[in-house]
Amino acid sequence: MPRRSVITGTGSALPPGVVTNQDLAGRLDTSDEWIVERTGIHQRRIAAPEVKTSDLAVEAAEKAMAAAGVTAADIDLIVVATATPDDTFPATATRVQAKLGVRRGAAFDIAAVCSGFVYALTVADALLKSGGHSRALVIGAELFSRILDWEDRTTAVLFGDGAGAVVLEARDAGDRxxxxxxxxxxxxxxxxxxxxxxxxxxxxxxxxxxxxxxxxxxxxxxxxxxxxxxxxxxxxxxxxxxxxxxxxxxxxxxxxxxxxxxxxxxxxxxxxxxxxxxxxxxxxxxxxxxxxxxxxxxxxxxxxxxxxxxxxxxxxxxxx
Structure with missing residues (x-):
């Protein structure tokens, strides 16, 4: 019977630091009205300097695993979509793997910027359906605040930090x-x-x-x-x-x-x-x-x- 990949749990992580449009208006030639009218954005979360992308990824992953009712022993694939990895190498996914205590399977990053999670979900789906893996963590995690030009009002107002994750499980074909x-x-x-x-x-x-x-x-x-x-x-x-x-x-x-x-x-x-x-x-x-x-x-x-x-x-x- 053909296999299908099912999302069994979701999770997210947002830094506690909130930066409002008014905060940015005090630093840039912009205003809350200008930002909201053109983007719909009112605020964004910005991580503290000591926080790494893998930290947010792990927090989101743990919540997704709890929602799915699985443990580290159940995971055999980790795919992290990010344009802001912890380091040039190793892959941030391997950092996540170690922090979660996952001891088997594969772990790698995908760099497709804003499309990264959709790319990662598609790749993980293909690997699960192939039969080589049974349960994956698919994570999108970014610290875009680290690559912004905070003097450029056209881009600095648009981005924030955060992470989201899903547990993707291979199951015999059904409706889901x-x-x-x-x-x-x-x-x-x-x-x-x-x-x-x-x-x-x-x-x-x-x-x-x-x-x-x-x-x-x-x-x-x-x-x-x-x-x-x-x-x-x-x-x-x-x-x-x-x-x-x-x-x-x-x-x-x-x-x-x-x-x-x-x-x-x-x-x-x-x-x-x-x-x-x-x-x-x-x-x-x-x-x-x-x-x-x-x-x-x-x-x-x-x-x-x-x-x-x-x-x-x-x-x-x-x-x-």
């Missing part, structure tokens, strides 16, 4: 689980959203740079397209979707994507107002928020989608 997934990339647009340096061959320290207007245009078109692909693959229509769980980049992008799909905004999980853009962490953070508050119930059709620097983009359709 991942129904379809599609991934894309187009490196021709790398100069529209990138970090101008960093660990690796450049040997420099980089900061995030973005051409927001162009990114917005590509995001709406690419996300609408890939969402259509996974719906077609699964033989479903937008009306069948109970919840759209999108990357939380900008409220205007979320609203535009919902309009293209003819989805009422009430069926879109939006956390960008309180979390800002947490890159690879944003989709699992939004998913956990909607599971925790009871909006997402077992059996609901959920559509996860994201686009990030690269460009990379993708979508996962699942029955929760």
């Amino acid at each position: 689980g991942i129904l379809a997934a599609r991934l894309h990339a187009d490196g021709r647009h790398a100069d529209l959203l990138y970090v101008d340096g960093g660990p690796g061959s450049t040997g420099t320290v980089g900061k995030l740079r973005m051409k927001g207007r162009e990114v917005f245009r590509h995001a709406v078109a690419n996300l609408s397209s890939v969402v259509g692909e996974v719906l077609e693959d699964a033989g479903l229509a937008p009306a069948d979707v109970d919840w759209l769980v999108p990357h939380q980049a900008n409220a205007r992008i979320l609203e535009a994507t919902a309009r293209k799909l003819n989805l009422p905004i009430e069926r879109v999980v939006m956390t960008v107002g309180s979390h800002a853009n947490t890159s690879a962490a944003s989709v699992p953070l939004a998913l956990d928020a909607a599971v925790t508050d009871g909006r997402i119930q077992v059996g609901d059709i959920c559509l996860l989608e994201a686009m990030g620097g690269g460009f990379t983009w993708g979508a996962v359709l699942l029955r929760f």
Whole structure:
């Protein structure tokens, strides 16, 4: 009987430090009204200097494992999506593995920026369905505050820190689980959203740079397209979707994507107002928020989608 990957637990981690738009207005030439009107963001969480990406990843993972009722001995795959790893190497996933006490299986990182969690979920799904692994932790974790230019008002106001995680379990085919997934990339647009340096061959320290207007245009078109692909693959229509769980980049992008799909905004999980853009962490953070508050119930059709620097983009359709 074919296997299907089922989310059995979710978890999240947010640093306690809250930075409001008013706080930023005291440092930058901006205002709360300007930020809210253009992005929908009211505040973001910023981690203390001693906190590492793996710390948030572990906290989110532990909550997801508790929700799923599993222990470290039950996990045999860890995939961490991050653009802000603890170190150049080893992979942050191996740091998470050690801190959790997981002693078997594989652990590795995926770098697809804001699309990272969707990429990681798709890869983990393929590995579970192959039969080589049985239960995975899939984590999106970011400390984007470490790569921001805090003097650039066009980017500093957009991002925050956080982590989200799910336990993904291989089960014999049934109603629940991942129904379809599609991934894309187009490196021709790398100069529209990138970090101008960093660990690796450049040997420099980089900061995030973005051409927001162009990114917005590509995001709406690419996300609408890939969402259509996974719906077609699964033989479903937008009306069948109970919840759209999108990357939380900008409220205007979320609203535009919902309009293209003819989805009422009430069926879109939006956390960008309180979390800002947490890159690879944003989709699992939004998913956990909607599971925790009871909006997402077992059996609901959920559509996860994201686009990030690269460009990379993708979508996962699942029955929760």
